[in-house]
Amino acid sequence: MRIRSALAAAAVLTLAAACGGGGGGGGGSSSAPDEPVKLNFLSLAWQKESVAANKQIVEEWNKANPNIQVTYVQGSWDNVNDQLVTQFAGGTAPDVIHNDSPALSGFASDGYLLDLSAKLPAELKNDIPQAAWDTVTFDGGQGEQGIYGVPFLQESQVIIANKKLLDAAKVRVPTADKPWTWDEFSEAAKKMTKDGTYGVAWPMKSPVNKILNLSLTYGGTFFQTAGGKTTVKVGPEEREVLQRIHDQLYKDKSADPAALGQGTADPLPAFYQGKFALLPAGVYLRQQVVEQAPEGFEWVTLPGPVGTSAQQGAVSQTLSIAQDSEHPDEALKFIAFFLNGANQAKLAKGDWLLPTSRTAAADPSMTTGENGWDVATASAKNLVVAPFLKVNGFDEWETKVAAPVLQEYLANKITIDEAATRLVEDGNKVLERYQR
Template sequence: MRIKSALAAAAVVALAAGCGGSGGDSGSSGTPNEPVKLDFLSLAWQKESVAANKALVEEWNKANPNIQVTYVQGSWDNVNDQLVTSFEGGDAPDVIHDDSPALSGFASKGYLLDLTGKVPAELKADIPQAAWDTVTFDDGKGNQGVYGVPFLQESQVIIANKKLLDAAKVRIPTAGEPWTWDEFAEVSKKLTKGDTFGVAWPMKSPVNKTLNLALNFGGTFFQTGADGKTTVKVGAEEKEVLQRIHDQLYKDKTADTSALGMGTADPLPGFFADKYAMLPVGVYLRQQVAEQAPDGFEWVTLPPLKGTTTEQGAVSQTLSVAADSKHPEEAMKFMAFFLNGPNQAKLAKGDWLLPTSQKAAADPAITTEENGWDVATASAKSLVVAPFLKVNGFDEWKSKVATPVLQEFFANKITLDEAAKRLVEEGNEVLERYQR
C-alpha cells in the first residue's frame, strides 16, 4: 500500500515535471503557424442536439485550420460545480455552454470575460435586446457587463391530448387568443373524467417553473430597495399562480397529486395512456412526445396561458468565454460562427427550443405546423427577462428555501401564508450572505 502510493507519488511528480517542461516549451515557441487550440464545453444532451453541435464544430475545424476547437461533453446535472472547481483551478474551457442564471454568479466572481464591445455587430443586431438583457450582469464591482451570448430560450406551453380536447368540445386557443388561467381551470374540469385527470403538474423542481409563470400576474418574487438591497417579496401577485395550481390539486381535483413528485418528462407514460389530458411543460418536451408517442396518438401544442398578461420569465442558454482563456478573440470568432442565424436554427431544431436569433426564428424548419413548432416559436414574444436572474444568491435561495417550501406547499403540508412567510423570512437570511 505504502510502496504503491510512493510509486504513484513519484509518477505524479515525474508527470508534472514532464508536463510543466513541455508546456513551457510550447508556450515560449508559439510560432504563428501553430493552430490555436480551444476547448468548447457543450451541454447538449438530446441525441439530435449533440449531433448538431458536433457537426458545427467539425465544420468550423475544417474551415479554420488555424483555430482548432475540441468538443468537450458536459452535463447540466453538475456543470456548475464542475465549473467552480475548474475556474478556481485555472483550467476552465475557453468556450462555455451554460445558462443565464448561472452566469450571474460567475460574472460577479470574475470568472467570465466581459463581452461588451467584443460581439460582432451582425450577431449583436440579430439577437433582440430582451435576450441580451438575460446575460447582462454586475461584475461584482458595480459595473454592468455582457457575460455571454444568449442563443436558446425556453417558454412554458401546454401539450395536450387532441382526442380528449375534441371530445370535451373545448375552444382550442391560439397565439392571438390564448386561454386565460380561468379558462384553463374550466377546461381542466371538463377534461377530468373517470380515470383521466385534466392536468398533471410535475413539480420535482418547482421553483423556476412557478417563478416564470408567476409573471403572468406580475409576480416578481424579488424587489430591490432604495438601499440597493434585494429582498424576497411574496404578495398578492406572487400568490396568484401558486393558489391556482394548488386549487387544481386540492379544490377542483383536476390535477393528479401523485404527479407532483415527478420530473418534467415523467408524466409522459400517463399522458400517452389518457391518464393526463394536458401537461404544462417547457417547449423542449415536444421532442420526447414526438419520439415516444404511440402510433395514432394525436397531440397539440397550446400557447402560453394568460393572466393579466402572457408574459413569462425567460432564461437563456448561453455561450461564454472564460476570463482565463488565452485566446479570447479566437473564441469569440468561433462563437460568432456557431451562433449565426442558420446555425442557431439547427441548434434550436436539435434541442426543440426557441432561438434568440431573429434570422433563425424565420427559418421555415422552426415555423412549420408540424410538432407544434409554429406555436412554440410564436410563444417567444411572451418572454421577458426573469426577475430572479439578477438576484445574487438566487441559486442558494432556490435549493435551500424555495424548493422545499414550494414542495411542501404543493403537497398541501403548509398553507399559502405559511409558505409565503418562509419564502420571505428564510429567503432574506440567505440573500443577506451575498450582500455583505
C-alpha cells in the same frame, strides 16, 4: 551524502509534480507560433439531433479555419456547474462554455467569465433582440454591468395536450392569438377530469423556475430591490399562480397528484396512457413526445395560460468565454460563427427550443404548424428577462428555501400564508449573506 541527494531529487520531483497541473489557464493549449490555436468547447447538447448539429457546426468551422481548431468536449447539464467550479479554481476551464443564464450570474460576479460587451461583432449583436441580451447582462463582481455570454436558445412554457381528450371535452381550443386565461384553463381541466382521467398534471420536482416564470403572467416577481438591497416579496401577484395550481390539486381535484413529485418528463408514460389530458411544460418536451409517443397517439401544442399579461420569464442557453482563456478573440470568432442565423436554426431544431436570432426565427421550419413549432415560436414574443436572474444568491434561495417551501405548499402540508412567510423571512436571511 547519498541520502541528501535522494532527498533533493525527491523534492525536485515533488515540485515538478505539483507544478505539472498548473498554468495554461483556460484549458486550451498554448500553441507554438506556427501551430494552430486550439480551443476547447464544452457543449451541453444532449438530444441526439442537437449533439449532431453541434458536432457538424464544429466540423465546418475546423475545415474553414485551419488556424483555429476547436475541440468538442461533451458535458452534461447534471453536473456542469460542479465541473466548472472545479475547473475555474484549477485554471483548466474550457475556452468556450455552454451554460444557461441563471448559472452565468454567479460565475460572472465571481470573476470567472469574460465581459464581452466591447468585443461583440455588430452582426451578432444586432441579430439578437435586447430582451435576450438582458438575460446575460450581470454585475461582474466589481459593481460594473457586463455581457457575460451570448444567448442563443430560449424556453417558453406551453401546454402539451392529448388531442382526443381535448376534443372530447368540447372546450375552446386556445390559439397563439387567443390563449386560455387561467380561469379558462382551470375550467377546461375540470371538464376533462372524469372516469379516472385527470385534466392536468403538474410535475413539480423542481418547482421554482416554473412557478417564478409563470407568476409573471400576474406580474409576480418575487424579488424587489430598494436602495441597492434585494429582498424577497410574496404579495397577491406572487400568490396567484401558486394558489391556482394548488386549487387544481386539492379543490377542483383536476390535477393528477401522482405527477406532483416528478420531473418534467417523468409523467409522459402516463400521458400517453391517457391518465391526464394536459401537461404544462417547456417547449423542448415536444421532442420527447415526438420520439416516444405510441403510434396513433395524437397530441397538440397549446400556448401557456395568461393572467393580467401573457409575459413569461425567459432563461437563455448561452455561450461564454472563460476569463482565463488564452485565446479570447479567436473564441469569440468561433462563437459568432457557431451562433449565426443559419446555425441557430439548426441548433433550435435540434433542441426543440426557440432561437434568439431574428434570422433563425424567420426560418420557415420555425413557423410550421408541424409538431407545434408555430405556437412555440409565437410564444417567444412574450418572453421577458426573468427577474430572479439578477438576484445574487438566487441559487441558494432556490435550493434551501423556495424549493422545499413550494414543494411543501403544493403537497398541501402548509398554507399559502405559511409558505409566503417562509419564502420572505428565510429567503431574506439567505440573500443577506450575499449583500455583505
